[in-house]
Amino acid sequence: MVHRPIYLDSHATTPVDPRVLEAMLPFFTEQFGNPSSLTHAYGWEAEAAVTRSRQTIAAALNASPEEIVFTSGATEANNLAIKGIAEACFSRGRHIITVQTEHSAVLDPCRYLESLGFEVTYLPVQPDGLVNLDTLDKAFRDDTVLVSVMAANNEIGVLQPLAEIGARCRDRQVFFHSDAAQAIGKIPLDVEAMQLDLVSLTAHKLYGPKGTGALYVRRRPRVPLAAQLHGGGHERGLRSGTLYPPQIVGFARAVELGLEGLETERDRLLTLRQQLWQGLAPLGGLHLNGHPTQRLPNNLNVSFEGVDGQALLLGLRGTVALSSGAACSTASTAPSHVLKALGRDDALAYASLRFGLGRFTTAAEIDQVVAGVTATVQALRRAAS
Ligand SMILES: *Cc1c(COP(=O)(O)O)cnc(C)c1O
Numbered sequence: 001m002v003h004r005p006i007y008l009d010s011h012a013t014t015p016v017d018p019r020v021l022e023a024m025l026p027f028f029t030e031q032f033g034n035p036s037s038l039t040h041a042y043g044w045e046a047e048a049a050v051t052r053s054r055q056t057i058a059a060a061l062n063a064s065p066e067e068i069v070f071t072s073g074a075t076e077a078n079n080l081a082i083k084g085i086a087e088a089c090f091s092r093g094r095h096i097i098t099v100q101t102e103h104s105a106v107l108d109p110c111r112y113l114e115s116l117g118f119e120v121t122y123l124p125v126q127p128d129g130l131v132n133l134d135t136l137d138k139a140f141r142d143d144t145v146l147v148s149v150m151a152a153n154n155e156i157g158v159l160q161p162l163a164e165i166g167a168r169c170r171d172r173q174v175f176f177h178s179d180a181a182q183a184i185g186k187i188p189l190d191v192e193a194m195q196l197d198l199v200s201l202t203a204h205k206l207y208g209p210k211g212t213g214a215l216y217v218r219r220r221p222r223v224p225l226a227a228q229l230h231g232g233g234h235e236r237g238l239r240s241g242t243l244y245p246p247q248i249v250g251f252a253r254a255v256e257l258g259l260e261g262l263e264t265e266r267d268r269l270l271t272l273r274q275q276l277w278q279g280l281a282p283l284g285g286l287h288l289n290g291h292p293t294q295r296l297p298n299n300l301n302v303s304f305e306g307v308d309g310q311a312l313l314l315g316l317r318g319t320v321a322l323s324s325g326a327a328c329s330t331a332s333t334a335p336s337h338v339l340k341a342l343g344r345d346d347a348l349a350y351a352s353l354r355f356g357l358g359r360f361t362t363a364a365e366i367d368q369v370v371a372g373v374t375a376t377v378q379a380l381r382r383a384a385s
Contacts, residue, residue: 005321006365010205010298010356011154011182012323016250017207017359023253024209027246035243036234046245053252060255061199061216062190069215069235070248074181075105077200077215078148080228080239081177082109085146085198086118087226089175093143094118097136099160100341101125102150106179110148125341128291129158136168146175151183151199155325155338155354156290157299159187166195175223181205181213185258186266186296191216197223203247207359208254212247215239269297269357272366276300276355279370283377287348289339298357303339307380309350315380316353319372324352 007015027049035050037043054065071077086096098110100122110120121139126132131149147169149160162178169176177198180189185206191199202213217223217238231240258265277300280286285305304312309324316322325336335349344352353373357366 003318005317005319006361006369008320008322008355008357008361008365008369010358010361011157011354012356013204013210014207014358015360016209017254017257019257020208020250020253024246024250027249031245033245035245036232046243049245049249050243053248056252057201057214057255058216060184060189060259061196062192063216064219066236067191067216067219069217069238070243071213071215071239072211073204073213074103074179074200074202076239077202077213078103078105078177078179079109080215080225081198081200081217082106082146082148083113083228084225084238085175085177085223086113088224089145093141093145095121095141095144096146096148097121097123097139097144098148099123099125099131099150101129101153101156101338102148103154103179103181106148106150127343128294129153129156129289129338129342130291130294131160131165133161133164133168136165140168140172140174144172144174146177148177148179151178151180151189152187152296153290153338154182155336156301156342157182157296158290159183159294159296162194162196169197170195182296185255185262186298188262191218198225203251203254206254206258209247209250212244212251214251265359266297269361272357272361272363273297273300273355275363275366276357276370277302279366280373283374287344289342289344289352300355300357301339301352302355303344303348303352304377305348305351306384307351307377308384309347309352311380312351312353312376315376316372319376320369322356323354324350325354 031045033042033046035047054068058065058068114120152159166176175197179200181202184201197218199216204210227238229240234240287303289301335346339349
């Protein structure tokens with residue numbers, strides 16, 4: 001087998017947990033029915049599996065099953081939430097509030113809506129990556145219809161104060177959406193306590209299959225939403241298209257496993273992350289990106305002084321698989337918009353590494369990564385001086 005680097009890019013995607021795969025397998029070949037076929041047993045058993053999965057995912061959010069709309073992932077869920085609200089609330093108002101550090105799957109639908117005449121406020125963040133609540137308070141307008149703030153950032157892992165934001169939205173009768181792609185199954189989420197109206201989810205950041213996710217849509221008080229995919233009227237008319245039972249069953253199993261191990265896994269990851277941070281500390285010239293504690297337990301994002309970002313990634317290629325920012329923006333040459341929003345200069349934004357630890361990461365791997373990063377950074381600094 002070819003040598004493969006240690007995988008520390010869990011914010012980009014994760015492997016399917018073998019227990020998730022096991023749950024999915026029967027639904028490819030044996031229980032292959034269409035959940036919409038209500039005239040025979042093949043359809044019924046697929047429908048029953050989807051129903052159970054819907055219950056599991058809803059319970060994870062403290063929601064009810066009818067509030068879950070299955071989608072192809074968080075990108076689609078974000079598009080449905082943001083464009084769906086904009087279209088449904090068109091006559092009420094055309095102003096949306098979001099944050100500069102959001103994922104492109106939130107920013108791009110917002111930019112698209114701007115091209116149609118909507119107005120969008122992109123809130124800045126504090127140097128620690130968190131939204132300032134006073135700044136949010138000042139951004140509300142009479143015509144604001146939606147606030148979209150992610151639960152956990154995919155680059156720096158910071159956890160936004162959802163309950164505080166939710167309370168502010170509810171006071172003003174503005175709908176509140178959160179992209180929780182990185183958060184589901186990793187930190188507790190509760191649509192009641194956080195007063196969330198719309199929540200985007202995906203399975204593949206949580207040891208589930210790629211190409212599957214969901215949008216939570218609140219029923220009471222009802223959230224008006226315009227469908228973005230029209231067809232057979234599946235998912236209460238909000239998202240047409242034949243449901244995909246293997247993926248949905250795998251998604252639910254992944255959520256179940258995530259919640260089962262939530263606290264022990266958090267503690268294990270915090271220990272590994274501390275090992276990584278302490279291991280790198282002797283290098284000096286390190287800058288932690290994002291709030292030190294209000295962040296995902298598996299995320300560490302560090303800028304290295306005095307090294308070239310591209311050379312750093314190139315030097316580490318054989319040792320560790322990671323990136324300096326979002327997977328979807330690594331192809332672009334611009335520095336991370338998230339690190340820029342924290343106030344990092346271009347050089348430090350380029351010379352940053354996003355460590356995404358995972359369920360299968362071991363202490364021995366962290367030792368190897370520390371050794372590899374230390375050697376590479378030292379070599380690059382020597383060459384530059
Ligand atoms: C991965 C990710 C997405 C995109 O999810 P897909 O299911 O891959 O479409 C959206 N938002 C955040 C924060 C993500 O991390």
